[in-house]
Amino acid sequence: MLARKIADSTVRRLAIYLRFLEEFEHQGAGTVSSEALAARAGTTSAQVRKDLSFFGSFGKRGLGYDVHALAVQLRTILGLTRRYHVILVGAGRLAGALVQYAEFGARGFDIVAAVDRDPAKIGTRWGDLVIGNVADLEKIVQREQIEIAILVAPADAAQALVDRLVSAGVSAILNFAPVQLHVPHGMDVKNVNLAVELETLSYALQHRGST
């Protein structure tokens, strides 16, 4: 669809702009300037305009951007005009927090399945969601037409689960296990490593004074 390769940092910011646009929309604002968006998102107006310019010209000079129209554009760019079926692989504590997080559903990500290995958990419910047996992973992925997996199983089980997810046809994985996953070319994997986040904070704490 798009010739150029867009930086990950740009895509992230677009997602953040969308969040603030929706907030503005809720407050009834009709238009917004790059300056105002930038202030909210913690960046600069030039950055906002540059980010948007990769995808087209959405503003009106002298006026700014139509809040609703830009939100629609960003949803289109980000692929949020449709819904995605998501599976939780591993039904532990973190999965339990994620499953009740309303924001995912609000953004089009429906958690339609969860699987675990523990017989004590299989068959129990989280709201309407019945925890399935990880042995049936491939079957469930196909039956529920799942495109995205959130991997919240222990690190040592992660790679084997990923291999199965890939061959079952999942196209993208959000990985919380602190391991480097190997996947075929073309698959998208995003890693979230909370321990690393804390460590960058401790790095910053230590290197104070060189302000």
Added chain:
Amino acid sequence: MLARKIADSTVRRLAIYLRFLEEFEHQGAGTVSSEALAARAGTTSAQVRKDLSFFGSFGKRGLGYDVHALAVQLRTILGLTRRYHVILVGAGRLAGALVQYAEFGARGFDIVAAVDRDPAKIGTRWGDLVIGNVADLEKIVQREQIEIAILVAPADAAQALVDRLVSAGVSAILNFAPVQLHVPHGMDVKNVNLAVELETLSYALQHRGST
């Protein structure tokens, strides 16, 4: 301590190298090459060497790096030679997952307090941790000598809580609420926004074929 400003991407990778070094150490490996580390961490050997070179010369030419010695160096660089007291602000589902995550403790981050606003939660326990009243936030931060706060309260309460944390003397914040926080210059804030992670995946899913 260090003249140059180090890129965030470099610091993150150092934390990841450390993880794999510890794994190698566990397996009894004495030395490791930049090539081997890179393979595990999903980067290149030149990147590994460059990252390390910002902080010194830790390897032996022809041999590689001493696994244990490099791990010690990285812990020093990252500020992991001491422990940090951490508070959970908000004692909801996500906090419940984080409090039992062993890896934080293993890396030197001790969750020594949690607070909430809900009277039904205040006074209940998570292991040895008694959930405190958010009204006593400043008192608890000072009593427990807390340096790092993990913000897992609702988005609309976030900024007010941050202001209180800052004035109570917390130096770094890991923020899970999907808002842009404003803090005085010098404070460190790291944002984790899981919805944004999913949105970058949906962006990638949509823009396939331009491989």
Added chain:
DNA sequence: CGTCGCTCGTGAAACATTTCACAAATGCTT
């Protein structure tokens, strides 16, 4: 003890991202 194979450390080059700065639109006012 000299040579060989290996791997580090590091400037320089290539590449990527952000910031700058200004012409071109746009609506408002008079």
Added chain:
DNA sequence: AAGCATTTGTGAAATGTTTCACGAGCGACG
């Protein structure tokens, strides 16, 4: 309708990050 105050969109410059490529150091081995 012309002038003015804004704010966009975008090349170009500045800055930041990664990759390249090679000299230098190290241990092994004959």
